[in-house]
Amino acid sequence: MCMHYNVGVSHILCIWGVKVKNKIESNRAKIKSVRYIPSLKSFKKKGQKVVDNIQQAVLLSINLCNLKYFNEIYGTDEGDYLISKMIDYFIINNDNCVFGTKSYVDHLLVLCEGYNYSKEELIDYYEHFSKDFKEEINAKYPRARINLDVGMYIVQKDEDFIVAQDNARYARRSVADSYETSVAFYTEGLREKSLREASVIPNFQKAIEEHEIIVLLQPKYSVEKNKIVGAEALSRFKDPSGNIVSPALYVPILEKANIIYQLDYEVLRQVINMQKRWQDEGKELFPISVNLSRIDLLEDDIIENIDSLVEASQIPKNTIEFEFTETVLVENLSSVINKLNLLKEKGYRIAIDDFGSGYNSLYVLGQIPANVIKFDRGFVLHSLSNEIGLTIMKNLVETFKEISFEVLCEGVETKEEEANIVACGCDVIQGFLYDRPLAVPDFEAKYVAC
Ligand code: C2E
């Protein structure tokens, strides 16, 4: 697909001749003449007029996701340079741009001519357009791994331009968490969803400051030993109306904002304190796992920070397990493996979480110094639903055990699922069949021996 203005011009030229060419050229000059960088205020004021003059007005809301992190690594001068490159690319040198401005430090609003292209074609075009920019920047600044979110909205001729801007912004916020450049159009309901999401960070920050992060524990149960052999720590916090916010909502948002480490350190701190208390009370300890985000591993001193917290408590290091989802293995593999090796050498346990929900090759998994592979509920359910799946599952469990991994199945809800899982050779189970994630006092009363 070519959205280049010149191609459109020459195509029309062949059909309608020079007169049309002149008209297009003069429109183009008109459009180019307004392609300066106005203030946000005048962008809002003049936006409506521009919309009336073009065929299909597509408003882009563009966010550079990791600027704060970029600045920390490369410095603010390079950060300023990055923003100016972004303005050059999306506004000054973008032939489809009619009008654009910087709406915030790392956000642009860009009004583009969409010609008569469909939404699908526009998504495809801007997906590639943004990806090219991201790749150019990441080649120059490989450690920052910048990411762009692009929201799009087609502005109607008689529509309030402020509403159009909000809708482009809601579309941008809807872009799924991904280290790919991502583009989305506004759809119904996004406004409400976006408002809910926007409250996550302030609510989380309040919960952190006021020590209101809740840690729940879900037991891991050995069928053979008929007792629990571990637990997973799962976080929660409440919104101002007292409703529990789900990690499915806040984890991706905190990851994108690069503040997930605050949550993960807090959960680790609480787990260490718990183990320490149980140790002091003479209770039998078992490993408790803490989820670490792949973003945590980008931090240079993550291992030292973790280790100094645990060392200070004097609990055995093998009572702390770290769960990483298999998505951690997608990028920077050698650096990830080095960090995991370091954790393992220091005596911590490592689990690969949600195995089977992503696309990792067994070859990569073989290089990971993990103790445990946790099969994802989706994978388990699918495997148990037919003979071929069962055979694959059985053989995978066998292979993992042969190369010294412990194997656990997550999300087990029924006795029938459990029986099939055990028949596949997997002994350890985590799921609602045994217990939901429990508040610490309830977990202690049920599972922590005197
Ligand atoms: P996960 O680490 O795979 O955790 C297991 C999830 O499966 C938990 O959801 C748990 O409540 C749910 N689950 C357990 N048994 C069953 C079952 O039998 N059936 C079904 N349908 N679900 C079951 P939860 O607590 O909502 O957490 C979702 C995900 O959020 C976690 O998946 C983890 O990736 C992430 N997460 C939770 N807390 C934290 C945290 O403190 N830090 C980080 N980085 N991620 C976290």
Ligand code: MG
């Ligand atoms: Mg987990």
Ligand code: MG
């Ligand atoms: Mg999991």
